[in-house]
Amino acid sequence: MKILLVDDNIYILNSLQNGIDYNSLGFLEVLVARSLERAIEILEKNEIQAVVTDIEMPNGTGLELLEWINANKPSIVTVFCTSYADFSYAKKALELHSFDYYLKPIKFDDLYKILKRVVEEVHHREKENNQKKMGNYWLDNQAENKNYFWLEVLVRNYGYAEDEWEELASTRHLEYHNDNSYMIGILLLYIEKDEMRYSNKQFITDNILREQLSRNYLQLEAFVGENNNTWLIVVSEQLEKDNEVIQGIMNQIMEEIQSSFKCKMGFIYSRDILLKDCRDAYLDLEQAVKVYQQKNKKIPLCTGYEIQEALGTSEASEKALDDLKSYLEAHYNEKISQEQIAREIYYNLAYISKLFKRRLGMPIGNYILEYRIEMAKKMLFMNRLSVTEIAMEVGYDNFAYFSRLFKKKTGYTPREYRKMMKSAK
Structure with missing residues (x-):
């Protein structure tokens, strides 16, 4: 930290410099000025944390200096050290949020105590500023952070089990919990002459969705482009609404989007989906879209209750399940994506995922998690x-995250488990 001492009297200035052990307070550099102009010059060129200043000086006062500090560097902590006991000065100093007002003659023990409190205030203001910066960063990046989370757990990565999602959200400062429910949807635009930039379509559609949903006490959690004219949508409901109300809201949104783009659009969705079931719901929606496309049909406004009719009842062989299980065990410590699984098994992913869950008693992501924990237990022992x-x-590059998951599954931290197993030998 740095402190600036300001006084037009050189003897008092020298006394202030030499009468206090500034290093013991954490001030590594002490700068001095004998005028308002010089003080401002120093403040402009240096990162100063604290100022001790006289009030009456030639060509400018300490009160003017504090006004300048408040306007330009408000985090600086300022103390007046003056011979003037005039009430009007003290009142003005308070109005300008001076940290303290100390009357000369200087007693260094008293001034040292004041400066200790100044240091505490410096740290307090720094903490507040950092929190403010982090808060602003979070607000600026909140939408992007949410989009990334949902894209990761629903589309890109099957290495995350449903049991991990709440923990994963927590590490990204997102308030998603296992008992929360969501609407998962896929929105499609059927534009014949597609001359508009993707970024413009994204911006317009995003704005319409957010405005209409918030007006009806619904919150858009994610709006992620899957390709040029298809988007994944995740919505959380702040107030319970029946299906007819939701259907009406979505109809209004469709009408506004279609009017904006002069085209037809489709929206297929499922609602009241718990966090752990969101991936299954998304896969059903994705498959329903494929079925419609294979039949060269455009998707209408379609709810989850109608999706099953579109999906049909294709069967996956036992061999496909065995191949999938073998693949997962061979690659359990990698990030396994939806595309990788699809390439390996050559079956409809939504259907094979449900079949896997029925046969193994858990979704694919949970199976990977359980297998990772079992392998970790063996390694800790062997x-x-x-x-x-x-x-x-x-497969975990974050030790703290791995340790929390391990304890959640086994009741022990990895180190506790290793110690327990060694003592049992």
């Missing part, structure tokens, strides 16, 4: 790798 190395070996 080899001498560190816990951090084992976390990396089973």
Whole structure:
């Protein structure tokens, strides 16, 4: 930290410099000025945390200096050290939010105590500023952060189990919990002459959705482009609404979007979906879209109750399930995407996922999680790798995250488990 001492009297200035052990307070540099103009010059060129200043000086006062500080560097903590006991000065100093008002003659023990409180205030203001910056960063990036979360858990990565989603959301400062329910939807635009930029379509559609949904106490959690004219939509409901009300709201949104783009659009959705079931719901929607497209049909406004009719009842062989299980066990420590699974099994992913869950008693993501934990338990018992190395070996690059999951599943931290197993030998 740096402190600036301001006084036109050179003897008092020297006394202030030499009478206090500034290093013990955390001030590594002490700067001095004998005028308002020089003080401002120093403040403009340096990161100063605290100022001790006289009030009456030639060509400008300490009160003017504090006015300048408040306007330009308000985080600086300012103390007046003056011979003037005039009430009007003290009143003005308070109005300008001076931290303290100390009357000369200087007693260094008293001034040292004031400066200790100044240091505490400096740290307090720094903490507030950092929190404010983080808050602004969060607000600026909240929509992007939510989009990334939903894209990761629904579309890109099957390495996350449903049991991990709440924890994953927490690490990204998102308030998503296992007992929350959502509407998952896919929106399609049928534009014949598509000359508009994707970014413009995204911006217009996003604005219409947010405005209409918020007006009806619904919150758009994610709006993610899947391709040029198709978007994944996630909505949370702040007030309970029946299906007819929701249908009416979505009809209004469709009408406004169609009017904006002069085209037809389709929207297929399922609602009241718990967080852990969102991936299954999304896969059903995705498959329903494919069925419509294979039949060269445009999707109307279609709810989850109608989706099953579109899906049909194709069957996956036992061999496909065995192949999938073998693939997951061979690649359990990698990030496994939807596309990778589809390439391996050559079956409808939505259907094979449901069949997998029925046969194994858990979704694909949960199976990967359980397998990772079992492999970690074996490694903790059998080899001498560190816990951090084992976390990396089973697919987790964040040790704290791995440790929390391991304890959630086993009741022990990895180190506690290793110690317990060694003592049992």
